[in-house]
Every structure is written in C-alpha cells, then in structure tokens.
Amino acid sequence: MKVPTMLSDVEELPSVQLGDYTLRFELEDLTPFGKEVAEKELRELPDIKANAVKELKQLLRTQEDLVVPIDNYDWLVRFLRPCKFYPESALELIKNYYQFKVKHSDMYSDLMPSKETNIFKQNILAVLPNRDQLGRRILVLELGKHWRHKEVTLDEVFKGCVLFLEAAMLEPETQVHGAVVVFDMDGLSMQQVWQFTPQFAKRIVDWLQDSVPLRIKGFHVINQPKIFNVVFALFKPFLREKLRSRIVFHGSDRESLYKFIHVDSLPIQYGGNLDCPRVRGEEWYELLVKCDGEYKAINSYGYVKAMEEKNNNKKNKRK
Helix, strand or coil, X not given: CECCCCCCECCCCCEEEECCEEEECCCCCCCHHHHHHHHHXXXXXXXXXXXXXXXXXXXXXXXXXXXXXXXXXXXXXXHHHHHCCCHHHHHHHHHHHHHHHHHCHHHHCCCCHHHCHHHHHCCCEEEEEEECCCCXXXXXXXXXXXXXXXXXXXXXXXXXXXXXXXXXXXXXXXXHHCEEEEEECCCCCHHHXXXXXXXXXXXXXXXXXXXXXXXXXXXXXXXXXCCHHHHHHHHHHHCCHHHHCCEEEXXXXXXXXXXXXXXXXXXXXXXXXXXXXXXXXXHHHHHHHHHHHHHHHHHCCECHHHHHHHHHHHHHHHC
C-alpha cells in the first residue's frame, strides 16, 4: 500500500488497539480546520503552493551532494509548510536537517525504532493519543522520578524524540498545527542533573532552532524543583529569542499550564479532564516498529556520502 506522506510502502496503515481506543498515525489529508489554519498561517493557497513546490524542486537540483526524493510532492510540502511556502527558506531547512544528521552521525546512523527498544521500555517518553485545542500534538517527557538515568542515557532520550518527531512529520495535520512539549521534572535529583552537559544542551538547541522541519509551538516545564535552574543554565547561552520565548515554566501551577494547553486536552495525571487510556512506551514502540521500513527510507536520503565517510572514519579509529 502506498501512503502519499510516507516514503515507503506499507502492508496496512500502522495502528495499535488499546481496548476500545485505536492508536494510529493520522495520515489523511487535512481536515477543514487544518486547511483553514494552513491558509491563514502558512499561506497555503493553491497557486502559492504549486509555485513553491516547483521552485523548491529547481533549487534542490542545484545541490549536487544532496540526495532527496525530489519528485515526491508530499515530501516537498512537508518542508515547505514550516517555512510558510517560501522555497529558499525550505531549502535552507532541508540542508540544515541533513547537515545536522552528518554532524551527529553517531546519533542518526541506522536510527530505527527496532534498535531503540530501551527508551520505550523506560516509559518516560510518550505522545498523547489526542491533540490539544489548537490541533497540536503533545509530547511528554518525564525526566524526574520516573527516569532511571543509570539505565537510559540522555542520548537515548534524544533518539526517542527524533523517532517521535519523524513520525509526527508524516501527519499533514501535525505539519500544519505543529506540536507542544511538556517536560515533567517532578522528583529531579542532583544525580540526574549531572547527566546534562553543555555539549548535550547545544546539540538539542541547535536541533530545535535550525534543524527540525516541524512547528514546535511551545515547551512547558512543570513540577520542576529549584535544582532545575542548574539544568536550564546550560541551555540559556544557546537560545535565541524566538525559542526562549516559547519556554514557559509552570511549576505546580496547573491554571498556568491550562492557559496554553486546555484542561480538556490534558490527562488526569496533569489535572486535566481527558478520559482516555494512558499510552505506555511499549505501546508506542509496537506502533513505531511497524514503520521500521519508513525510517530505513528516511535514513537513505541526505548527504549520503558524507555520512558514510564519517561513519567509516569512526570505525577505523576504533580499530
């Protein structure tokens, strides 16, 4: 089966049954609400869209070292949407996206769900099965008392986030509305704080500011103890104003959080009214692993020669 937004063929649309609830990727065309937002916020009108796709193709043909699915219409739109259909900006985003993968090839080499089982077993990273009041995906990271830092590294957490966001990028509705991230830091310990380094902080900020082809609309930190200030101090030097302005600290003030994510969009554990199954990491893994072929296809594009040379050099150094 060929799904327009996917680079690979699938036997069936990926889904997992949770009682009466079906967890799945939303790969359909935009809803009426999505189309309205795309038109108002992203300039997604037929003429603009057609011209942008055509021009982006022409720009990509000038990039001799870059291997991309240039004739895949939906893939081109995936990068044009976060750039509001400005082709030059989309080209820069594509280049940044793949250059980041080369720079951090140790993180991206053969990155697929089936090879990252540990992060899902730890159950500290999940996407809520619903969207918020603005149609955005909600990613939750629990990096406090639920994080066994001796069993799962921050590099594994990063890889898990990449896998989730790559999946989110397949969804037209998410391409338009974007995503919000909730960091639950309840119970953060000093031993966990020491796991964060300036190098890790810079990688995350560089990724979010310049290399993620998805609209990340907000970062909401909840239940943070005072020692979280030590962690945030590592990130601050690398933050530009646009990203900094989207980071909001709520502590235990749920009313503050509800101003950004409606109470009806949040599960009971965060004081919300949402009555749906809590999706565990293992259940997300069961869904994502069905898309291993898609991640393999994703990995086949980019600055392929540069990535191969860097990986080979690292292997030779180990000998």
